[in-house]
Amino acid sequence: xxxxxxxxxxxxxxxAYTDMYLPxxxxxxxxxxxxxxxxxxxxFEEAVKPLWMANKVHGYYHPxxxxxxxxxxxxxxxxxxxxxxxxxxxHGHLIAKGGDINKMMxxxxxxxxxYNHGRGGSMHITDMSVGMLGASGIVGAAVAPAVGSALKSWxxxxxxxxxxxxxxxxxxxxxxxxxxxxxxxxxxxxxFVCENNQWAIATDYxxxxxxxxxxxxxxxxxxPSYRCDGFNIYQIWETAKAAIERxxxxxxxxxxxxxTMRMLGHHATDDSWYRDMSVCDKYWExxxxxxxxxxxxxxxxxxxxxxxxxxxxxxxKVEASIEYAxxxxxxxxxxxxxxxxxxxxxxxx
Amino acid sequence: MxxxxxxxxxxxxxxxxxxxxxxxxxxxxxxxxxxxxxxxxKGLMKEFGEKRVIDTPISEAAFTGLGVGAAIAGMRPLVExxxxxxxxxxMDNIVNTAAKTSYMFGGQANVPIVIRAPFGVGGGVAxxxxxxxxxxxxxxxxxxxxxxxxxxxxxxxxxxxxxDNGPVICFEHKRNYSIKGEVPDGEYLVPIGKANIRKxxxxxxxxxxxxxxxxxxxxxxxxEKEGISCEVIDLRSLLPxxxxxxxxxxxxxxxxxxxxxxxxxxxxxGEIVGxxxxxxxxxxxxxxxxxxxxxxxxxxxxxxxxxxxPKKEDIIAAVRKTFE
Ligand SMILES: Cc1ncc(C[n+]2csc(CCOP(=O)(O)OP(=O)(O)O)c2C)c(N)n1
Numbered sequence: 001x002x003x004x005x006x007x008x009x010x011x012x013x014x015x016a017y018t019d020m021y022l023p024x025x026x027x028x029x030x031x032x033x034x035x036x037x038x039x040x041x042x043x044f045e046e047a048v049k050p051l052w053m054a055n056k057v058h059g060y061y062h063p064x065x066x067x068x069x070x071x072x073x074x075x076x077x078x079x080x081x082x083x084x085x086x087x088x089x090x091h092g093h094l095i096a097k098g099g100d101i102n103k104m105m106x107x108x109x110x111x112x113x114x115y116n117h118g119r120g121g122s123m124h125i126t127d128m129s130v131g132m133l134g135a136s137g138i139v140g141a142a143v144a145p146a147v148g149s150a151l152k153s154w155x156x157x158x159x160x161x162x163x164x165x166x167x168x169x170x171x172x173x174x175x176x177x178x179x180x181x182x183x184x185x186x187x188x189x190x191x192f193v194c195e196n197n198q199w200a201i202a203t204d205y206x207x208x209x210x211x212x213x214x215x216x217x218x219x220x221x222x223x224p225s226y227r228c229d230g231f232n233i234y235q236i237w238e239t240a241k242a243a244i245e246r247x248x249x250x251x252x253x254x255x256x257x258x259x260t261m262r263m264l265g266h267h268a269t270d271d272s273w274y275r276d277m278s279v280c281d282k283y284w285e286x287x288x289x290x291x292x293x294x295x296x297x298x299x300x301x302x303x304x305x306x307x308x309x310x311x312x313x314x315x316x317k318v319e320a321s322i323e324y325a326x327x328x329x330x331x332x333x334x335x336x337x338x339x340x341x342x343x344x345x346x347x348x349x
Numbered sequence: 350m351x352x353x354x355x356x357x358x359x360x361x362x363x364x365x366x367x368x369x370x371x372x373x374x375x376x377x378x379x380x381x382x383x384x385x386x387x388x389x390x391k392g393l394m395k396e397f398g399e400k401r402v403i404d405t406p407i408s409e410a411a412f413t414g415l416g417v418g419a420a421i422a423g424m425r426p427l428v429e430x431x432x433x434x435x436x437x438x439x440m441d442n443i444v445n446t447a448a449k450t451s452y453m454f455g456g457q458a459n460v461p462i463v464i465r466a467p468f469g470v471g472g473g474v475a476x477x478x479x480x481x482x483x484x485x486x487x488x489x490x491x492x493x494x495x496x497x498x499x500x501x502x503x504x505x506x507x508x509x510x511x512x513d514n515g516p517v518i519c520f521e522h523k524r525n526y527s528i529k530g531e532v533p534d535g536e537y538l539v540p541i542g543k544a545n546i547r548k549x550x551x552x553x554x555x556x557x558x559x560x561x562x563x564x565x566x567x568x569x570x571x572x573e574k575e576g577i578s579c580e581v582i583d584l585r586s587l588l589p590x591x592x593x594x595x596x597x598x599x600x601x602x603x604x605x606x607x608x609x610x611x612x613x614x615x616x617x618x619g620e621i622v623g624x625x626x627x628x629x630x631x632x633x634x635x636x637x638x639x640x641x642x643x644x645x646x647x648x649x650x651x652x653x654x655x656x657x658x659p660k661k662e663d664i665i666a667a668v669r670k671t672f673e
Binding site: 058059060107110111116118119120121123124136137138139140169170172173174200201202203207208209274331332334337338341348349 | 378379382383386404405406407408410411434435438472473474475476477478643644645646648649650651652653656657
């Protein structure tokens with residue numbers, strides 16, 4: 001493997017980093033699809049920063065860049081009826097669940113045609129039609145409601161599953177623990193995914209947690225708990241597959257910590273002055289898209305030409321979404337000011 | 350005297366009080382190493398050490414609760430809620446513990462905590478980062494709520510809050526942080542519960558607080574040109590609220606407009622009007638007017654966001670209405 005030296009070095013520093021391997025039951029088509037999903041996520045977010053600088057997009061925008069393997073490896077195995085709970089870093093989750101990037105871009109532009117009709121923006125991106133329960137700007141706040149959708153599946157006796165994402169920072173919110181307890185007690189079909197990118201804005205997670213292995217928190221509640229290398233989409237896929245099967249079978253929740261690294265600033269203008277970014281140099285060598293591509297070529301799963309074509313297609317899709325948001329969409333009408341505050345068109349001024 | 354920003358005036362107040370009293374300490378998300386997102390606590394961790402400027406997990410409910418307990422045990426915590434919107438998380442410990450402890454325990458315990466909360470609309474950051482929720486706390490006996498808007502007032506009143514033996518919530522409008530003003534070099538205090546007349550006038554009283562005092566001043570300037578002289582009162586403190594100053598002014602002008610940036614329904618503007626009527630209905634020559642935000646969450650879209658909050662023109666229209 002090209003990146004094996006890096007991996008060996010990282011493994012010495014921390015035992016979460018793993019080698020790539022092809023899990024049983026993962027076919028070529030599914031791999032190519034995941035690879036493509038990751039590129040759409042990456043290109044979408046790479047495009048947003050210049051738009052933000054140009055004042056086309058405003059507010060807070062938090063990139064999911066280099067965390068793509070987590071959302072992709074897990075969500076791509078869900079069916080449409082399954083739910084996901086998301087975070088302030090939710091663009092990638094929505095893309096993996098089958099969201100429409102035109103509508104997402106339109107929302108970032110604050111346009112009426114956007115997912116949230118210009119009301120929500122990046123932090124609140126949501127598509128209920130694909131089972132996305134809504135991204136919250138309150139760290140940790142989306143977890144309990146997501147366990148609520150698992151509660152619905154349990155009450156109704158369906159085999160729908162909920163996957164809820166939160167960061168290492170979000171993991172410390174009280175209601176996350178409280179809802180994990182109920183999920184375990186009632187064997188709810190929910191998968192807790194801690195995207196441990198090791199930073200909560202400027203706080204290194206080891207400064208504010210007593211136990212650096214966050215997955216162990218699940219164990220305390222009686223929840224089967226695992227740790228994955230957040231850059232290894234194959235391991236994530238395999239771990240999630242077992243968790244989803246268990247949830248569908250009524251065997252209860254799973255906790256998966258995906259250990260990754262935040263390689264960029266917290267949001268568009270954060271230059272990360274508070275941390276040593278050279279730490280990331282090694283990680284860029286094993287960032288998940290590059291790593292999956294290299295693996296597929298080495299294992300003769302795909303050719304370089306195929307992979308390049310997938311990347312090019314992602315660029316085109318994203319360009320089209322910008323074109324759509326910028327030229328074909330509209331500012332919300334001021335007459336619609338009171339829309340959506342109450343349901344069924346009710347206006348209470 | 351030096352001219353500093355309101356942001357710097359807060360830093361000065363924190364630094365001075367921490368130097369004076371070793372029981373004062375700061376706690377919150379990213380207040381230490383990063384010095385808070387607005388740069389307010391920058392450098393304080395280096396200066397005072399990691400036990401006096403504490404970086405917490407994103408555990409608002411718990412760390413505010415810890416602050417309440419530390420206060421009961423004799424410390425003087427300064428807890429920061431990074432955006433006032435998230436004060437919902439520690440609501441229980443603020444309302445049921447901090448506000449009630451002294452009373453329930455017959456005065457055996459105090460809770461000398463200050464909770465600082467940046468609030469208000471601006472910047473297109475949508476509904477969970479834009480709220481004016483000061484009104485919720487004005488309803489809770491046992492709390493004090495302050496909203497200073499000039500660097501001078503902010504420094505002096507925050508220092509008073511830190512020395513207060515009970516819980517005080519300090520709401521800081523995010524748009525006020527870069528406003529500059531004169532601040533004396535030496536020690537001074539601004540008492541909690543005293544309003545300030547920002548501009549004297551004879552025809553109509555405009556009662557406002559925080560960012561809206563600046564908008565009210567602009568409105569008053571414009572009205573001056575048409576020959577309407579407005580008195581602009583900056584309440585500075587919402588609980589206690591200085592009705593003496595308000596009524597003195599109403600006596601003089603016999604007209605009043607109350608301005609808040611919060612959604613108008615259920616806001617303190619109505620409460621103030623009610624109190625004015627109770628205290629001096631006969632002084633009024635016209636029905637009191639209220640100006641506030643539309644009763645809506647705040648949108649991400651900047652056009653809708655701007656539509657939400659009161660403008661200079663809204664205040665001018667309300668003043669004119671008192672002359673109809
Ligand atoms: C309740 C609450 N407290 C603080 C914040 C400010 N904040 C926004 S993102 C963030 C860090 C979140 O860290 P983590 O959960 O690890 O997710 P990451 O951003 O690293 O993906 C913080 C502190 C918030 N949005 N909500």
